[in-house]
Amino acid sequence: MEQSIEETLDLAERAKRVFTPNYRQAPVLFVRGEGVFLYDNQDKRYLDFAGGIAVSSLGHNHPKLVSAIADQAGKVMQTSNLFLNEPALELAERLTQMSFADRVFFCNSGTEANEAAIKLARRYMKTVRKENRYKIVCAQNGFHGRTLGSLSATGQEKYRADFEPLLPGFVYVPYNDANAVEEAIDDETCAVMMEPIQGEGGLIVPDDDYLKKLRAICDAKHVLLILDEVQTGVGRTGTFFAYEQFDVTPDIVTIAKGLAGGVPIGAMLCTREVSEGFTPGSHGSTFGGNPLACRAACTVLDVIKEENLLQNVRETGEQLQHHLQGLTKMRGVAGVRGRGLLQGLVVTPQINRAQVRIEALLRGLTITQAGEDTLRLLPPLIVTPGQIDWGVAILRSSIIAAMSRFVGSN
Ligand SMILES: Cc1ncc(COP(=O)(O)O)c(C=O)c1O
Structure with a gap:
């Protein structure tokens, strides 16, 4: 200035x-x-x-991130998901070792990771569980991104205004109120989708037992628990995933932002069982899992540990x-x-x-x-x-x- x-x-x-x-x-x-x-x-x-x-x-x-990116750029930056690449394999292996998850889908941003989560939850219910469940219970004041699926999950009028009609099937309940979630779930609900701490909504930290209660409700009602850790993930709150501090195991977690230290990346992590909702061709991303972003992310994981x-x-x-x-x-x-x-x-x-x-x-x-x-x-x-x-x-x-x-x- x-x-x-x-x-x-x-x-x-x-x-x-x-x-x-x-x-x-x-x-x-x-x-x-x-x-x-x-x-x-x-x-x-x-x-x-x-x-x-x-x-x-x-x-x-x-220096470590810069040299890893330069090195990878000098080797190969993009191959597409028609082929395998080592940085993506390594990153997925490491993320699964570090978390509840068995499977990973890579994309390029937080909103895309949430799109993947929404699509997977719906398709898992339809194709694996053979149930007609498509509704998702979200929180008022939540934020999940700007693309139309994630925006539909976003319970804030100011982001949604003038873009309607959005996707049908999203229900918004007050944050930090487990009873409201329980009441909102019906026979057509496939998932509950929440941030472990509301970021864009104003850094709202829920009660210690809120996510645990949601887990119990989701189990009792046979719906999936999706945690959006796009802002809270990758160490931001003091553990690699914020969910670790709330002692819960989700079915799907999304991360992005800090994962590759500035190179665009997003990831959706899920259990093996839920991952079966995707089959070849059912979802994808041209850039998702590209060697450059994944090498950068592997380096971020290295540095988080080393330092x-x-x-x-x-x-x-x-x-x-x-x-x-x-x-x-x-x-x-x-x-x-x-x-x-x-x-x-x-x-x-x-x-x-x-x-x-x-x-x-x-x-x-x-x-x-x-x-x-x-x-x-x-x-x-x-x-x-x-x-x-x-x-x-x-x-x-x-x-x-x-x-x-x-x-x-x-
Ligand atoms: C919790 C949460 N989810 C999703 C998003 C969207 O991420 P992106 O801007 O990378 O699409 C954000 C961005 O602020 C976020 O905080």
Whole structure:
């Protein structure tokens, strides 16, 4: 944000001329990154607590990831699913060893992983169980993606408005209310689909026993439990999958975002039994499981282990939460929600969140928002305690600056 006004306006003008108008982008041009830092075209440094929206798990320019990607690019990047490739095989083997799952389907994003989960749940019921079950019980305030299937599962009117009619068969119940799920299931229900912690909805952490209760209900009613770990997965909450902390075994889990550290990837993991709902030709993806993305993901798994990043997430996450708690003494700050390095500061309408984000950028910090009232912090999993201290200090002064501007403008 050290550009001249002319340069900034020029960027915004260029963007307006060529992009569809579905984003509100800050006029900052990041040109490189190093660890937890991003640098703009004026070489100004920013602490990246937006983390590419929970994607930059290893931060930027991690030497091991960069060299693995370069090496793989020099070998082969794409072969299609007409053939086997070693990185995809290795990644699937490792993901199954690390989880409840026996089978993996690769794609390129979170929404695609959820599309696969929805399609598999329906087809499994139809072709394996021979039952006419197609309905899926989801949560109000949930978020599963922007493509029409995942959007149909998304229980938030603001994302769905004006795209109707969406897919039939989706039912939305209040989050963290197991009885509501039980009541919503009928003879045509194939699955319950939930985030273990609601991300886009505002970092809503359910009661400790919520997912366990859902598991018991799904078992009793013979429906599948699908957990969307697109945001919570890959170590973000302190365990590789968030479900591990809730002591449940799902039937299907979706992951994406941080899995390949910035290279687009998505994955749907499931049990062998459920996987039989797919047969050759029933589902697919041209890029899914390509050697480049899968090699990057294998490297992310290596680094998470080698650098003991799950432990780092637990420690720095606790520290971040503690510091954010300290901010609740400020006027307009209402609370803290989250787990690990998925943390949100809840603010009242007294604090203009867009203004806080601008003030943070001016001070060299990127952050995001979630839900109606939350500022969301998603630092890379490699963040250090010193960087957490620093980020929260910048956030604090950004909130003060935003408040004084808000008051000043009245
Ligand atoms: C829980 C959850 N599911 C799905 C998605 C969609 O992922 P993508 O944007 O990669 O399609 C997101 C994205 O924020 C998410 O948080």
